Amino acid sequence: EVQLVESGGGLVQPGRSLRLSCAASGFTFDDYAIHWVRQAPGKGLEWVSGISWNSGNIGYADSVKGRFIISRDNAKNSLYLQMNSLRAEDTALYYCARDTRPGIADSRMDYWGQGVLVTVSS
Amino acid sequence: QSALTQPRSVSGSPGQSVTISCTGTSSDIGGHNYVSWYQQHPGKAPKVMIYDVNKRSSGVPDRFSGSKSGNTASLTISGLQAEDEADYHCCSYAGSYTVVFGGGTKLTVL
Numbered sequence: 001e002v003q004l005v006e007s008g009g010g011l012v013q014p015g016r017s018l019r020l021s022c023a024a025s026g027f028t029f030d031d032y033a034i035h036w037v038r039q040a041p042g043k044g045l046e047w048v049s050g051i052s053w054n055s056g057n058i059g060y061a062d063s064v065k066g067r068f069i070i071s072r073d074n075a076k077n078s079l080y081l082q083m084n085s086l087r088a089e090d091t092a093l094y095y096c097a098r099d100t101r102p103g104i105a106d107s108r109m110d111y112w113g114q115g116v117l118v119t120v121s122s
Numbered sequence: 123q124s125a126l127t128q129p130r131s132v133s134g135s136p137g138q139s140v141t142i143s144c145t146g147t148s149s150d151i152g153g154h155n156y157v158s159w160y161q162q163h164p165g166k167a168p169k170v171m172i173y174d175v176n177k178r179s180s181g182v183p184d185r186f187s188g189s190k191s192g193n194t195a196s197l198t199i200s201g202l203q204a205e206d207e208a209d210y211h212c213c214s215y216a217g218s219y220t221v222v223f224g225g226g227t228k229l230t231v232l
Contacts, residue, residue: 035221037168037223043225043226044125044209044211044223044224044225044226045160045162045168045211045213045223045226046125046223047213047220047221047222047223050219050220050221052219057219058219059218059219059220059221060220061123061220062123063123095167095168097168100173104219104221105156105215105219106156106173106174106215107156107157107158107173107213107214107215107221108156108158108170108173108174109158109160109168109170110170110179112167112168112169113167114167115167
């Protein structure tokens with residue numbers, strides 16, 4: 001069974017940093033690209049970042065470019081999101097989602113975690 | 123990267139058909155055949171229903187169909203059922219390894 005489990009969320013002050021993790025199981029992790037997608041309370045989905053199977057291709061939303069860093073460790077079946085200089089508008093439920101292909105040049109995400117909540121507030 | 127434009131809400135009676143539009147630009151919807159649609163019930167993770175503009179994911183009823191014309195994609199749900207009531211999000215590849223979502227549409231089955 002494919003599983004994606006996010007962790008590392010919580011309450012953090014504006015300007016501080018937080019690192020999210022996504023532990024994958026039930027599939028060959030390095031066969032797939034993975035994305036981070038967030039959803040602010042009561043709002044729609046917002047794509048945050050994506051990384052190809054071998055970390056060769058990486059993309060970021062303009063809203064997080066220069067502040068967030070996505071990475072993966074295929075040996076540990078894990079995905080990460082280092083979030084720096086956090087702002088109130090980064091408050092959201094953060095999902096990791098598996099792409100259906102090794103690359104990230106598409107938009108089909110077939111498995112999603114349950115999400116981890118990040119709250120940025122003083 | 124601007125969000126794709128969707129209507130905030132649509133509604134229909136059981137058995138009827140509804141269409142949800144999703145408007146983008148030539149950089150996203152118009153420039154690539156990588157449009158997908160996600161269904162999200164309250165408190166649940168999204169589920170991909172349609173991908174690559176008009177392909178149904180495994181297990182998705184054929185009542186769900188997708189299409190694209192120019193910079194606008196559409197999701198049509200025919201034979202509406204109560205369990206179709208949910209939020210629907212369109213999504214498109216936008217080039218340079220980026221992806222963009224729409225603002226989401228709340229479907230109400232009357």
